[in-house]
Amino acid sequence: MADLDCMSQLGGWVGYRIESWAETQRAGRTWLVFELRPDQGAKRICSGCGQPVGAVHDRTLRRIRDLPIFDYAVELVVL
Numbered sequence: 001m002a003d004l005d006c007m008s009q010l011g012g013w014v015g016y017r018i019e020s021w022a023e024t025q026r027a028g029r030t031w032l033v034f035e036l037r038p039d040q041g042a043k044r045i046c047s048g049c050g051q052p053v054g055a056v057h058d059r060t061l062r063r064i065r066d067l068p069i070f071d072y073a074v075e076l077v078v079l
Contacts, residue, residue: 015042016078023072032072037079 016036024031038044044053059079066074 013076015039019079030072031075032069033075033077035077035079 013036015038017039019035019037021032021034024033038056044056045051046053062076062078064076064078066076068074
């Protein structure tokens, strides 16, 4: 658990926590793949009107390339 907390602080993904991570090889390059989930206490904002909402009714899995960490390419899987 301490490793995940450390990685969350290193990445700076405010409002999300790392659920899991893995190191993979793609085309001769090492990637760190982080699965992020929203923090329980984080405020949710409507993408349409920008107002706070009590519950999220729709989600889309997104894969995002982030800035590298040291020599590793980074991909975020946001749930």
